Amino acid sequence: MDVPVAEPVVRAVSDLVAAGDTGYPASPDEYVAAFSAFAADRWGWQVDATLARVVPDILAGLGAVIEATTPPGDTVIVPSPVYGPFFRNPRLIGRVVEPVALTAGGRLDVPALEEAFAAAVAGGRRASVLLSNPHNPTGVVHTRAELEALAAAAARHGVVVISDEAHAPLVHPGATFVPYVEVDPRGVSVLSAAKTWNLAGFKAAIVVAGPEARAIVDAFPVTLFNGVGHVSLVAQTAAFRDGGPWLDELLPALTRSRDLLVDLVAEHLPLARMQVPESTYLAWVDLSAYGAGDDPAALILERGRVALSRGTDFGPGGEGHARVNFATHPEILTEAVRRIAAALA
Structure with a gap:
């Protein structure tokens, strides 16, 4: 994070x-x-x-x-x-x-x-x-x-x-x-x-x-x-x-970042399917509708210079997916999603 x-x-x-x-x-x-x-x-x-x-x-x-x-x-x-x-x-x-x-x-x-x-x-x-x-x-x-x-x-x-x-x-x-x-x-x-x-x-x-x-x-x-x-x-x-007080400050910030990612995906990646995470600072995003194959993260890294976790690393059912770490600053997360969308366009 x-x-x-x-x-x-x-x-x-x-x-x-x-x-x-x-x-x-x-x-x-x-x-x-x-x-x-x-x-x-x-x-x-x-x-x-x-x-x-x-x-x-x-x-x-x-x-x-x-x-x-x-x-x-x-x-x-x-x-x-x-x-x-x-x-x-x-x-x-x-x-x-x-x-x-x-x-x-x-x-x-x-x-x-x-x-x-x-x-x-x-x-x-x-x-x-x-x-x-x-x-x-x-x-x-x-x-x-x-x-x-x-x-x-x-x-x-x-x-x-x-x-x-x-x-x-x-x-x-x-x-x-x-x-x-x-x-x-x-x-x-x-x-x-x-x-x-x-x-x-x-x-x-x-x-x-x-x-x-x-x-x-x-x-x-x-x-x-x-x-x-x-x-x-x-x-x-x-x-x-x-570390409890630090954690209590962190959690609302993570929730705000999660909610920002939900809005960004809806705006810039309308074909993506994303289940809203109930926990963690990680989001599991289905990008298969964009036709980038089993490993869209490879294309996103090459074209958009955004590094995501490859869905195929998570076993059967991970094809066409990528895992996004949203525990970052709003401007970084916004730029990342814009680049992902451009890479998949």
């Missing part, structure tokens, strides 16, 4: 470096406590610290849970289109990835997912499902009812749901984030301050197991925490503990 780093994070990291305290992290406890207080304040979620584990980043956490719940050769199910590493990373550790299409409205198709669950566990095999909650790239915030239906289907087939909640604090008015483990005691949530406070370079994340999933986090290798940097822990701890 085109925003300054939150002052509490700047202060915490600056003080650490000034003190020469740049060695190994001693303990994850302060990070867990800061996150737990944030979760209780924002979502009313009472995190059990004994079910929490700090890991190097969200993808490392997702990978650790996959390895604890499925053997190599078994299936990881992903609602698609979705964040690209959901396809790539499980394959790198020997799992089979099975995409299941979202509905036309970009929401979870629970009956189709349950069919995939049944097929994946046939013959005594095991399976897990990677959930993006809120969903990246569509910006959909899954409702409690949708998550409860997913949890019930997963329980019927012994499938473990692993919920990537990277964008959980970035929800626009009218939608409500529900931590997945609040509805599924067998599930796992993975969160971080990275997306919300622009701290992707300070790698750390937290895995929180449901009360019936303790064995999953207990199976994590003891060396997993070794990949977490001390400075990263301090930065993210400061964000969760003291």
Whole structure:
């Protein structure tokens, strides 16, 4: 996002470096406590610290849970289109990835997912499902009812749901984030301050197991925490503990930027179809009516010098789409959409 780093994070990291305290992290406890207080304040979620584990980043956490719940050769199910590493990373550790299409409205198709669950566990095999909650790239915030239906289907087939909640604090008015483990005691949530406070370079994340999933986090290798940097822990701890006012200032600005993008697309790209994001600073735009092929982002970059995320990177259903980051200044966003329209004209 085109925003300054939150002052509490700047202060915490600056003080650490000034003190020469740049060695190994001693303990994850302060990070867990800061996150737990944030979760209780924002979502009313009472995190059990004994079910929490700090890991190097969200993808490392997702990978650790996959390895604890499925053997190599078994299936990881992903609602698609979705964040690209959901396809790539499980394959790198020997799992089979099975995409299941979202509905036309970009929401979870629970009956189709349950069919995939049944097929994946046939013959005594095991399976897990990677959930993006809120969903990246569509910006959909899954409702409690949708998550409860997913949890019930997963329980019927012994499938473990692993919920990537990277964008959980970035929800626009009218939608409500529900931590997945609040509805599924067998599930796992993975969160971080990275997306919300622009701290992707300070790698750390937290895995929180449901009360019936303790064995999953207990199976994590003891060396997993070794990949977490001390400075990263301090930065993210400061964000969760003291970054609330900064976040409260950010959220209305993101909503204004989202609404501006909706107006700009209607004015300059009348053939485009865009679902208004309920969360995140990302918009999923269907540009297929402009005849630019499966990857309109390539043409837009070449002709308009605007870099968008390629829809094809998000798996089946991403053809003809592009993902737009709208967390920037109004004049930049306006110029970007004008250039996109000119490139597609």
